[in-house]
Amino acid sequence: MASRRTKFYLDRQNAKYKGVCAGIADYTGIDVLWIRLGAAALTLLAQQWWIIAAYFVIAWIAEDKPQGLYHDTGDAEFWQGVRSNPKRSAAEVRSKLRDIDRRMADVETLYTSRNTQLASEIDSLR
Known part of the structure; x- marks a missing residue:
């Protein structure tokens, strides 16, 4: 396969806005809900406004996840373990x-x- 499975990709299939949080969740293996809640909490409660700018920079720079990146159902968990x-x-x-x-x-x-x-x-x- 030409695409690398250990690389960070935007996950547009599970995206709410641009796919950054879904991509982080896919990359780390953490549930996307917790990633979204953590980003919202850091932005609002801790007043870390640079996260909004970082979100748009990541959405602009990162590539979309290729179709068929994980062929098998257990393949995603394996590659998340390799990344960690x-x-x-x-x-x-x-x-x-x-x-x-x-x-x-x-x-x-x-x-x-x-x-x-x-x-x-x-x-x-x-």
């Missing part, structure tokens, strides 16, 4: 591959062993 902690994600992948390798080695050991009963069962399946 890439080392942990790499460790999880390594752990899964190590487990698959161990199971394949067990199968190979059983297949190449002198177990005649298992060999006859395997031959009967062919």
